[in-house]
Structures are given as structure tokens and as C-alpha cells.
Amino acid sequence: MATGQVTGTITLDIRAVVEPDAGIGVQIGTDGSGNPIFEDNEITVDGELDLTGGPDSVGIVAFEDFDPSSDEVITNVVITFLDQPNAGFVVIGGINNGDGSWVVPAGDIDQIRIIAPPNFVGSAQIEIAGEVQDLSDDGDTSAIVIVTDVITVNFSQGDFNKFAGEIVVDDSVVVLGTEDTQVELGDYLLQIVQVDTASGDQGDDEFSLVIDASLLPPGASISGMEFNFTTGQYQLKAPVNPDGTVDLTGVTLNLPQDFAGDFLLEVRYVNTDIVSGDTNQVTDSIPVRISPVVDTPSSNISVVDTQGLDANRQPVSESGEPEVIVSGTAYEDGLITLDLGGVVGDISTTEEEGLETFTQVIITVADPATGSLVDADGNLVNSITITDASQLSAVQFQPAEDYSGTVELLLNADVQDLAVFDETPGAATETDTANVSGSTSFEIIAVNDQVEFIGTDVPIVQFEDSSEIILGDFRCRPGY
Known part of the structure; x- marks a missing residue:
């Protein structure tokens, strides 16, 4: 048996992954060693579950990070009221989807406060779902992983008389656009929808725009909105101005490549009184017309x-x-x-x-x-x-x-x-x-033309050692 030694360099690329045995939940403190403590039991509050981490807070929404060598961070949170979707719970810091779920963008996770509706006394099953990513040691981040946890919260809410303003829609507005150009949808929405101010109920209102990605034309998308990864919907919230208008500037409709024609854009408007949890919502079909533009052939x-x-x-x-x-x-x-x-x-x-x-x-x-x-x-x-x-x-x-x-x-x-x-x-x-x-x-491609030889058919005879050969009447006529 022959043996030999081989030398060289092996490059190892160790990819970051989110720890599969870790989870998301409500962190209520740390132990003596500084390790996080997560609440595993039912949580009992009065009318509000404060998850801001402040002095009166129960705790914070956190990911149980078992990988101290790199940061595993929550990039988005969705809070869903599993058994009370229509009760009127409010999530401060979140965007109301109108179906019992609220999207909380990464920048607002430390602002979460869950407020029970008026006179609500009882428990609620609340799912906390988070998109988590390992930032790795060398910047080669991991794939995003969705982790979930369900907590039970007992509320005892008092009474208060607050209502969400009615939503007013102008269905005569047609959104116009041009092929292969982003449509500034937010500018049109300012003309299409507002909140009625006649009753004066708009003071504590927060307006949400919801667009289901599956109802968009194939190849279309929305920019300027958060994405609810549990429902597949785009969402955005905005305060209601004193005159009832809602500024949704920055929301754009990205058209499919080379699309020209028309379609109905299905949207949902949700107006929420963030004190009482009272909501009003309207489903709307916005007509969209896109003019054609000739592309270079x-x-x-x-x-x-x-x-x-x-x-x-x-x-x-x-x-x-x-x-x-x-x-x-x-x-x-x-x-x-x-x-x-x-x-x-x-x-x-x-x-x-x-x-x-x-x-x-x-x-x-x-x-x-x-x-x-x-x-x-x-x-x-x-x-x-x-x-x-x-x-x-x-x-x-x-x-x-x-x-x-x-x-x-x-x-x-x-x-x-x-x-x-x-x-x-x-x-x-x-x-x-x-x-x-x-x-x-x-x-x-050039082709050699046929050549025609014209001359005697008698053999040409000449003697050895002659200084010249006489060809006689011999001519060549090439083709043209």
C-alpha cells in the first residue's frame, strides 16, 4: 500500500442559522446570572398589558437567544387574538389588520401595549409571531425564521365611551398610471378616503390601510407598507387629521412588467379608536387604469x-x-x-x-x-x-x-x-x-464560378530537354 501527504487550504463557510430550540415570548426579567426569564403562566392585568419594558410594564416581547456568539433579532411581530378576533382589542405600536391581527414593525416592538375593549372581563388567547434572523459573526446573515408563542392574558377592563369615526369613501376617483411607471397610490388615496368629523369621534383614531397581496394582478406589488407575514397582506397605519384626512403619502403601486390595461384594486380601510378599541372598516374596489407605452422593438x-x-x-x-x-x-x-x-x-x-x-x-x-x-x-x-x-x-x-x-x-x-x-x-x-x-x-458567402476551358483536343507533344513548351491555341474563360 502506497501512502502520501497532501497539503493545501480548505475554506469553511459556516452559515448562520436561527437556533431551532429557541422561542419567542414575554420576557419578565433576568435571573441572578443575567439569563432571561420568560413568563410561562397566565398573565393577569387590569385593562392593559404593557410590554414596553417601562416601570409599569409586565415585560417585553423577546426572542430566547441560545447563541451568545451572534445577535438573533426580531425583525417583525404579528399579534393575533385567537379567540377574540372581533372583541375590539387594541395594540398600541401595531397596525390593525381588521381581522384580529396586528402587525408591529421592528422599530415599534418596544412600544407594544395591548388594551382590552370597554367592560371586557375575562381571558384572551394571544399569539405572538415573530420573524427572527441571526445577524452572524461576519455579516453573512441567516434566513428569516418565523417563531410563535401563545400567551393567556386575563383582563379586567372598565367602561369608557369612545367611538371610532365613520369612514367616508369617494368611489368616483379613478387611479391613473402609465405602463412601467410606479403609481403614487397614496396621493390618490388622499382623494378617495377620509374619516367623518361630524360626530367629533376622530380625535383618538388611527387609520389602517390593508391590501391583500394575493388579490393584486400577477407581478404587482406594494411599496411603502409593512407586510403581515401571517396573513400575506400589506398594512400601513396613519393618524387621522383634525379635518378627517389621512396622509398615506409614500404608498406606491408597482405594476407588472409591460402591463397596460385596467383592474380593480381591492383594499380594506380600518379606523380604530385606540382608547376604546372601537373600529369601523370598509372594503373598497379602486378602479385603476394604466395607459400603454410602446417599448423599443x-x-x-x-x-x-x-x-x-x-x-x-x-x-x-x-x-x-x-x-x-x-x-x-x-x-x-x-x-x-x-x-x-x-x-x-x-x-x-x-x-x-x-x-x-x-x-x-x-x-x-x-x-x-x-x-x-x-x-x-x-x-x-x-x-x-x-x-x-x-x-x-x-x-x-x-x-x-x-x-x-x-x-x-x-x-x-x-x-x-x-x-x-x-x-x-x-x-x-x-x-x-x-x-x-x-x-x-x-x-x-462567395462561390467560385465554373471555369470553361477552350482549346485543342490533340495531345501536346514536346521533346525532353526542350527549353519551352508550346501550348498552341489554349484559352481559359472563367464564369462571371
């Missing part, structure tokens, strides 16, 4: 075949030999079929999403000395006009006699983007048009 020329030549690449009209069609290569003196590969710049495939088409393409030979195009009647011309885009895959070119080399074609195209609107008020269709110009080229 492209052309990728390729040779389909060369016709009219025999096996020796000579014109059959001269050789009388059978035709041999050659695919993929353009040869001198042959009839060349080209695929101009006209491709619109828009990926949409239906008029409901905005469909781009070539309405006209003009093809011109840049240098007539290189050859001619063949029109529909078989005539040799310098320019042709195509109105059926499918014909771009079968453009014929006849090179000038004996020409080989580069052929440049000039292209001038009219492109139309047509969008159909069938879900919103207004015109049924809208179009955008553009004219674009460019050029493309291809190569013609």
Missing part, C-alpha cells in the same frame, strides 16, 4: 435558406442541374430568404395587458449595388413595405450578380401598443404608437 436577422443553386452552388438556370436548397447560409447568386426576427419590446400577450404589434415595416436595401429585395409579385425592388408581421420571417433577397460580402438593410417600423379597458369607466381602448428606425446586416 428589436430585430435579429437570420438566413433561412438559399434557393436556385445546384450541388456545386452554381445557378441552376445556367447549369441545368437539380436545385439543392441550402439552409442557414446565404450564397452568391442564389435567392436568399431572410428572417428579420422582428420582436416587439413588450412581453404582454393579450390586449387586456397591452398588446404591441408592428403595423408597418419598411425594408430598404442600403446599397442597391449589393442586390434587390423581391416583392410579393416577384419583382426586384429596392424597398418593400410589410403590414403583416408574420411576413418578416420570409423576406427574399436577390444578390447582384457575383456579389459576395455584407448586405445592409435599413428598417423603419411603426409600432402600436393597444390596451383594452373592460373593468373601469372611460374609453374602452387606448393606444400608443411610435416610429423607430434602424439597420441590420447579413453576409453573403
Whole structure:
């Protein structure tokens, strides 16, 4: 048995992970060694569960970190009232989803206060779900992991007479946008929704906007809002101004690529009195119309075949030999079929999403000395006009006699983007048009023409050691 020694360097990449045996919960203090203590029993309070960590607080929402070598942090929290979704609990620091769940952004986790509704005496099962990430020792952070815990809280709330203001919606507003451009949805919402101030109930109100990601058009998303990872919804809260308006500036609708057309944006408005927990909510369908914009098309020329030549690449009209069609290569003196590969710049495939088409393409030979195009009647011309885009895959070119080399074609195209609107008020269709110009080229391969020898058919005889050979009447006539 032979042995040897191998030396080298092994690089180990130790990836951070969130400790699988750790959990989230309410930390109520630390033990003598500084280790966190988590509440495992029922929690009893009056009307409010304070989780801010302040002097009167029960504790804080924390992750039980078993990895002292790196920080494992909570990036988002969702608080859900499992058995009391409609009771009217309020989570200060959270965003009301309107279904018994509240999203708490990372920056507000130390502001959590859970307030029971008026006259609520009893227990509530409250789920605390958190997105947790290990920040690692070298900055190579771990994947986000969702951890949950359920706590039981006994409340004894008193009475108070506070109500949330009524939500007023203007359903005549249509959101307008342009293809491939973010829509400033927040600016439109300022016109669409506000809180009624007639009763004066808006003073303690907090307004929430909720958009279900699954109801957006495929490829669309929302920016400027928090995401509730337990419900798959975007959420944002804002105070209600004294005049009832709600500033949702910064909320943007990110459209699917190349989308033009219309759709109804399903949203939910939730107005919550953060003192009493009283809520009002309204579901709304906002009409959205997106105007089309023509994208820059492209052309990728390729040779389909060369016709009219025999096996020796000579014109059959001269050789009388059978035709041999050659695919993929353009040869001198042959009839060349080209695929101009006209491709619109828009990926949409239906008029409901905005469909781009070539309405006209003009093809011109840049240098007539290189050859001619063949029109529909078989005539040799310098320019042709195509109105059926499918014909771009079968453009014929006849090179000038004996020409080989580069052929440049000039292209001038009219492109139309047509969008159909069938879900919103207004015109049924809208179009955008553009004219674009460019050029493309291809190569013609040279072919040696047939050579014809003319001369005597009598053998030429000469003697050994002669100083010259007399060829007599011998001539060579090459092809043209």
C-alpha cells in the first residue's frame, strides 16, 4: 500500500442559522446570572398589558437567544387574538389588520401595549409571531425564521365611551398610471378616503390601510407598507387629521412588467379608536387604469435558406442541374430568404395587458449595388413595405450578380401598443404608437464560378530537354 501527504487550504463557510430550540415570548426579567426569564403562566392585568419594558410594564416581547456568539433579532411581530378576533382589542405600536391581527414593525416592538375593549372581563388567547434572523459573526446573515408563542392574558377592563369615526369613501376617483411607471397610490388615496368629523369621534383614531397581496394582478406589488407575514397582506397605519384626512403619502403601486390595461384594486380601510378599541372598516374596489407605452422593438436577422443553386452552388438556370436548397447560409447568386426576427419590446400577450404589434415595416436595401429585395409579385425592388408581421420571417433577397460580402438593410417600423379597458369607466381602448428606425446586416458567402476551358483536343507533344513548351491555341474563360 502506497501512502502520501497532501497539503493545501480548505475554506469553511459556516452559515448562520436561527437556533431551532429557541422561542419567542414575554420576557419578565433576568435571573441572578443575567439569563432571561420568560413568563410561562397566565398573565393577569387590569385593562392593559404593557410590554414596553417601562416601570409599569409586565415585560417585553423577546426572542430566547441560545447563541451568545451572534445577535438573533426580531425583525417583525404579528399579534393575533385567537379567540377574540372581533372583541375590539387594541395594540398600541401595531397596525390593525381588521381581522384580529396586528402587525408591529421592528422599530415599534418596544412600544407594544395591548388594551382590552370597554367592560371586557375575562381571558384572551394571544399569539405572538415573530420573524427572527441571526445577524452572524461576519455579516453573512441567516434566513428569516418565523417563531410563535401563545400567551393567556386575563383582563379586567372598565367602561369608557369612545367611538371610532365613520369612514367616508369617494368611489368616483379613478387611479391613473402609465405602463412601467410606479403609481403614487397614496396621493390618490388622499382623494378617495377620509374619516367623518361630524360626530367629533376622530380625535383618538388611527387609520389602517390593508391590501391583500394575493388579490393584486400577477407581478404587482406594494411599496411603502409593512407586510403581515401571517396573513400575506400589506398594512400601513396613519393618524387621522383634525379635518378627517389621512396622509398615506409614500404608498406606491408597482405594476407588472409591460402591463397596460385596467383592474380593480381591492383594499380594506380600518379606523380604530385606540382608547376604546372601537373600529369601523370598509372594503373598497379602486378602479385603476394604466395607459400603454410602446417599448423599443428589436430585430435579429437570420438566413433561412438559399434557393436556385445546384450541388456545386452554381445557378441552376445556367447549369441545368437539380436545385439543392441550402439552409442557414446565404450564397452568391442564389435567392436568399431572410428572417428579420422582428420582436416587439413588450412581453404582454393579450390586449387586456397591452398588446404591441408592428403595423408597418419598411425594408430598404442600403446599397442597391449589393442586390434587390423581391416583392410579393416577384419583382426586384429596392424597398418593400410589410403590414403583416408574420411576413418578416420570409423576406427574399436577390444578390447582384457575383456579389459576395455584407448586405445592409435599413428598417423603419411603426409600432402600436393597444390596451383594452373592460373593468373601469372611460374609453374602452387606448393606444400608443411610435416610429423607430434602424439597420441590420447579413453576409453573403462567395462561390467560385465554373471555369470553361477552350482549346485543342490533340495531345501536346514536346521533346525532353526542350527549353519551352508550346501550348498552341489554349484559352481559359472563367464564369462571371
